[in-house]
Amino acid sequence: MTLPEPAASTLLKPIQSVGIVGYGAYVPRYRIPAKEIARVWSGKTAALPIKEKAVPGLDEDVVTMSIEAARNALRRAGIDPSELRAVWVGSESHPYAVKPTSTLVAEAIGAVPNTQAADWEFACKAGTEALVAAMGLVGSGMGRYAMAIGMDTAQGRPGDALEYTAGAGGAAYIIGPAEESLAIIQASYSYVTDTPDFWRRPEARYPEHGMRFTGEPAYFKHITEAARRLMEATGTTAKDYRWAVFHQPNTKFPQRVAAQLGFSMEQIEPGLLVPVIGNTYAGAALIGLTAVLDIARPGDRILVVSFGSGAGSDAFDILVTEALLERRDRAPKTRDYIARRIEIDYATYVRYRGKLQMK
Amino acid sequence: MEIPRHWRLRKQRYSLVGEVCPHCQVRIFPPRDVCPSCGKEARELYTFSGRGEVYSYTTIYEAPSGFEQQVPYTVALIRLEEGPMVTAQLTDVSPEEVQIGMPVEMVTRKLRTDGDERGLILYGYKFRPRLQQA
Numbered sequence: 001m002t003l004p005e006p007a008a009s010t011l012l013k014p015i016q017s018v019g020i021v022g023y024g025a026y027v028p029r030y031r032i033p034a035k036e037i038a039r040v041w042s043g044k045t046a047a048l049p050i051k052e053k054a055v056p057g058l059d060e061d062v063v064t065m066s067i068e069a070a071r072n073a074l075r076r077a078g079i080d081p082s083e084l085r086a087v088w089v090g091s092e093s094h095p096y097a098v099k100p101t102s103t104l105v106a107e108a109i110g111a112v113p114n115t116q117a118a119d120w121e122f123a124c125k126a127g128t129e130a131l132v133a134a135m136g137l138v139g140s141g142m143g144r145y146a147m148a149i150g151m152d153t154a155q156g157r158p159g160d161a162l163e164y165t166a167g168a169g170g171a172a173y174i175i176g177p178a179e180e181s182l183a184i185i186q187a188s189y190s191y192v193t194d195t196p197d198f199w200r201r202p203e204a205r206y207p208e209h210g211m212r213f214t215g216e217p218a219y220f221k222h223i224t225e226a227a228r229r230l231m232e233a234t235g236t237t238a239k240d241y242r243w244a245v246f247h248q249p250n251t252k253f254p255q256r257v258a259a260q261l262g263f264s265m266e267q268i269e270p271g272l273l274v275p276v277i278g279n280t281y282a283g284a285a286l287i288g289l290t291a292v293l294d295i296a297r298p299g300d301r302i303l304v305v306s307f308g309s310g311a312g313s314d315a316f317d318i319l320v321t322e323a324l325l326e327r328r329d330r331a332p333k334t335r336d337y338i339a340r341r342i343e344i345d346y347a348t349y350v351r352y353r354g355k356l357q358m359k
Numbered sequence: 360m361e362i363p364r365h366w367r368l369r370k371q372r373y374s375l376v377g378e379v380c381p382h383c384q385v386r387i388f389p390p391r392d393v394c395p396s397c398g399k400e401a402r403e404l405y406t407f408s409g410r411g412e413v414y415s416y417t418t419i420y421e422a423p424s425g426f427e428q429q430v431p432y433t434v435a436l437i438r439l440e441e442g443p444m445v446t447a448q449l450t451d452v453s454p455e456e457v458q459i460g461m462p463v464e465m466v467t468r469k470l471r472t473d474g475d476e477r478g479l480i481l482y483g484y485k486f487r488p489r490l491q492q493a
Contacts, residue, residue: 029451058429059450059468063482067373067467095480104482108373108467110406332490340490
């Protein structure tokens with residue numbers, strides 16, 4: 001079924017041109033290899049979905065990880081945090097059920113009190129959702145700068161297929177006027193439907209998923225529709241983009257969706273982090289983009305498409321500017337975080353993730 | 360429950376906000392409104408860089424209440440770049456890696472929860488070995 005409207009009118013594009021003024025990533029240092037999880041639960045070592053995933057330490061959560069990514073973004077942007085008019089955090093692992101992550105992050109980075117603060121929720125696309133909203137806030141002139149964060153310490157039931165990939169990490173972005181940007185967001189497009197592929201009820205500790213239903217009608221449908229409609233509306237094809245980042249729940253899905261859309265493995269390689277940090281949920285597409293920005297050159301065009309279960313995708317057409325070159329070395333690169341790797345066994349992982357019933 | 364105290368201390372705990380003395384320029388942490396160096400009033404806020412080095416340290420195996428589940432962990436005296444000495448937990452480091460003089464940087468982490476799992480989560484400064492930038 002196709003929508004009747006002309007595609008151009010469906011783009012989400014602000015009146016004033018906006019872009020990324022600063023960006024910052026965070027990945028915790030602990031790693032559990034997929035084969036270690038398989039050792040405990042299945043004994044199978046073939047066809048594991050990733051190599052290993054990042055695990056947060058005992059003293060880490062979405063608040064602390066967001067604070068570090070936000071500080072990195074502020075270093076790159078070189079702006080005063082009091083100039084932020086929004087601090088928005090997208091996650092499905094906010095530490096509190098009631099009490100915002102965003103006010104804590106805003107307080108810690110010095111953005112309070114003259115700012116919007118809110119927590120966003122939409123499975124794995126909560127971060128890009130905040131990013132689109134930040135484009136709107138800045139693009140309408142309501143504020144000069146807005147921060148959007150996607151960060152997760154994802155949950156997977158012990159022994160479930162998701163336990164192999166549910167990782168930890170994410171990224172923070174500061175959106176500002178295009179003329180100050182290290183990468184201009186030329187357009188965005190959002191595609192959503194009610195699709196029951198993955199959910200968690202309020203009282204449940206771990207999410208449920210629709211097994212094979214998470215593939216074709218959910219991930220592939222939404223990402224390809226979002227990407228195709230954005231490319232159609234902007235008059236571009238895969239060849240116009242130097243790089244592409246797709247939501248990455250495992251290694252295979254983003255590779256397959258890239259091929260379906262006409263992108264090469266070389267185009268997605270720098271932003272494909274899931275094999276070494278796992279699926280960082282609300283952080284996944286956004287941290288993939290940080291790794292691309294770490295190596296991109298002025299003039300490079302980047303396609304980013306997130307996916308969140310429930311379901312929806314946000315797609316972005318991004319153009320790198322000269323400003324990237326002098327700003328990107330002001331904070332640690334995403335690969336620096338990935339490189340500080342401490343391998344842990346399943347028992348330590350169980351302790352760090354609080355999976356032991358203590359009373 | 361000590362909600363008012365945690366709330367009052369949030370700026371210094373989350374982001375090392377201290378003071379600078381307008382008379383003798385000494386940087387003060389924790390903030391105390393009176394300069395420990397010249398004795399005059401000092402209320403101007405100053406955010407520390409977070410960089411420093413380990414002056415001394417010890418590893419805790421028998422933790423005080425609220426910290427039991429974190430053992431073993433290392434507590435250090437950190438000489439901040441701007442002068443003051445602070446006591447803080449080290450993180451992202453195993454006890455045998457810690458050395459006197461080790462360069463460290465501040466990160467904001469979970470300190471503990473106030474009471475049981477129903478209580479507030481308390482966040483504050485810790486220090487870790489400085490991240491190597493490629």
